[in-house]
Amino acid sequence: MLTGHEFEEAIVGFKAYLINQEDGKVVSRFVDMDESQLDSGEVTIAVTHSSINYKDALAATGAGRIIRRFPCIGGIDLAGRVTASADSRFKPGDEVLATSYDIGVAHHGGYAEMARLPADWVVKLPAGLSLHDAMALGTAGFTAALAVVRMEHDGLTPDKGPVVVSGATGGVGSIAIEILAKRGYHVVALTGKEAESDYLKGLGAREVLLRQSLDLAKIKPLGKETWAGAVDNLGGDVLAWMASTMKVGGALASIGLAASFSLNTTVMPFILRGVSLLGIDSVNCPMAQRAEVWRHLATDMHPADLTSGAAQMVRDIAFADLPAAFDDYIQGRIKGRVVVNVAA
Known part of the structure; x- marks a missing residue:
């Protein structure tokens, strides 16, 4: 498995779930993209996991006026490993997560094998959380x-x-x-x-x-x-x-x-x-408080049912199965959390 700079150099293109507008209607589909099409930012990430939120379903289906810029890769949550960074706080190989801000609504988001984000939006994965668990929470x-x-x-x-x-x-x-x-x-x-x-x-x-x-x-x-x-x-x-x-x-x-x-x-x-x-505003929460809340989620607020437990709160799906999952959210049939295994 390639990591760090080797991984960065090996990647030419990647798969993404792009939300666009055609003839006044929202249209979402898988497309092939390359790094030149990513948005600006200091940190480039090989995405391993994302998740589905109600907001994501509204955006991808057009059931809600969520997307503020077309085209836009969906997914307001992402977790993965840094492949390149122009910010000294992050280095290749670091495990990180990012949620909210403009991700997935006005800046390319987590439904892609690669993402590039402003460094001020990125949180280092706290000890006690895996990349999967970070997106089970999201x-x-x-x-x-x-x-x-x-x-x-x-x-x-x-x-x-x-x-x-x-x-x-x-x-x-x-x-x-x-x-x-x-x-x-x-x-x-x-x-x-x-x-x-x-x-x-x-x-x-x-x-x-x-x-x-x-x-x-x-x-x-x-x-x-x-x-x-x-x-x-x-x-x-x-x-x-x-x-x-x-x-x-x-x-x-x-x-x-x-x-x-x-x-x-x-x-x-x-x-x-x-x-x-x-x-409770999760989008504009200041980074200092954001990092502290994630520390709580990795320690004293860590739910036991992320990976096991009688309630079975978390369900995993393959990246290819993403489009079929949105309707359950729109129709109110969903329970718990769905993790999207982007890199599987």
């Missing part, structure tokens, strides 16, 4: 861990009460449940998928609350105090319900908008119960 795991870090910084501790997680079967939700459970929290998984109750309990959820059991048409400004913490992936009425049912001093992390980007609520939970609404 943006979803980073976002979940960032939410927990923010909530605990706000004062959340296991003794203060239960934590509810919506969108529980998705990537962020699944990893958030396992991280929280590992840290001793009483986790309640909120889901619309009753059939996945065993999966959620396998991740560490103490209880499973069905979304259809909630009367979201009648959300009180202040409901029964229930949650010390909450992680919301949905937005809309679910987020409003969570806000109304938080305990005094509760921390509510807003992560996603899978249901709606709107929020119809009142100021009462925030001024009468001191609830904190924490916006």
